[in-house]
Each structure stands twice: as structure tokens, then as C-alpha cells.
Amino acid sequence: MMEQDPVMRDFTTMILWSWNQPGGKKPESNLQALKDAVRDLCQMTTQKSAGQKSPLSGRKYKSKDISVAENLERVKFTIICEAVLLVLSGKLDKLEEENDGQEE
Template sequence: METPANKIPDGMWDFLKDGNQKANVKALKTAVYTLIGMSTQKTAGQRLDHPKHISFGVLEILKWKIICEAVALVLSGKLDEMENEKEFNEL
């Protein structure tokens, strides 16, 4: 399977073509774990007595970070490499 952007000759869409992104797995994991932390904290991150809690005000940007990092992972080809590994397919 490939991205539909591969068929567009216009260079404006090169960033959405296969192989034109670099995966950052660490950034994706950090964002996902931050989302999990926000989901499991018992406050909305706005109480002064819980200074390490994350404000839900950052939820929208965090969701977009996860989306962008996931797209970059797919377009980089790294996900295809993982998919082709025997251990990955046995999960």
C-alpha cells in the first residue's frame, strides 16, 4: 500500500510522499505516554496542589503531535520494516 500523494506530480505534496519523512519513535512514545498520564491523573492539571499534573489545555496539541508522529512513522517506511519482521507478525 502507498500514499495517494505519490501520484501527485506537484512538489507541494512531497512531504506526504513515501520516504520523505523521518520517524521519531521516541517523540511518538513520549506523546502517547503523556496522553496516558493525562488520562489517568485525577485532576485536569489545574490544581496547585498537584504541580506535576498536565493541564488539559495541551490536549489538542498533544493529539496533533501523536497524529503527525504516526504519519511520519508510516511515511518513513520504518513501520513497513517492522511489519516484515517475523516477530512483529507473531504478535
């Protein structure tokens, strides 16, 4: 498992702490950011080159490839934050209620 950068760890702690304060601003999730990050993660895990550059040309093997080394932390952090925001905002509860109503 990759160790989290200390700056990101401190930032994560600060954000999670601020959301739980009484009278704090209600968090809003960004569903598009969550979907984009999940698509990036899927792209990174299915591409053959891991986004590395070709040793011969110095360019990426494919233009759509995403560098895993440069982007994995950002993508993971985005997915985690947006998922937490989705739960804290109450939107996930609404989606569950809608799904429960459709199953009956």
C-alpha cells in the same frame, strides 16, 4: 469533539501536502517524540485533576499533573504527525516484516 485551531489546520494541510510532492524529502519519524506524547496522553487521561490548579493555593494538585486544557491539542497533533511519519518513512513496514518473521 474539539474544533481544530485554524492555524493548526492550515499547518497540517501544508505539511501533508508537502510530503506527497514528487521529489520531496523523505520524512523521518521521531519515535521518542511519539512515545513521549503517548505517555503524556496516558498521564492526562488517568490523572484525577485534569491538571487544574487548586482553588485554594493556585498550584497544581500534583506536580506530575499535565494541564489538559493547555496540552491536549499539542499532544494529539504530535501523535498524529509522528504516526503519519512512521508510516510514510517505511519504518512501520519494516516492523511488520520483523513481526511476521517472528510469528512463523
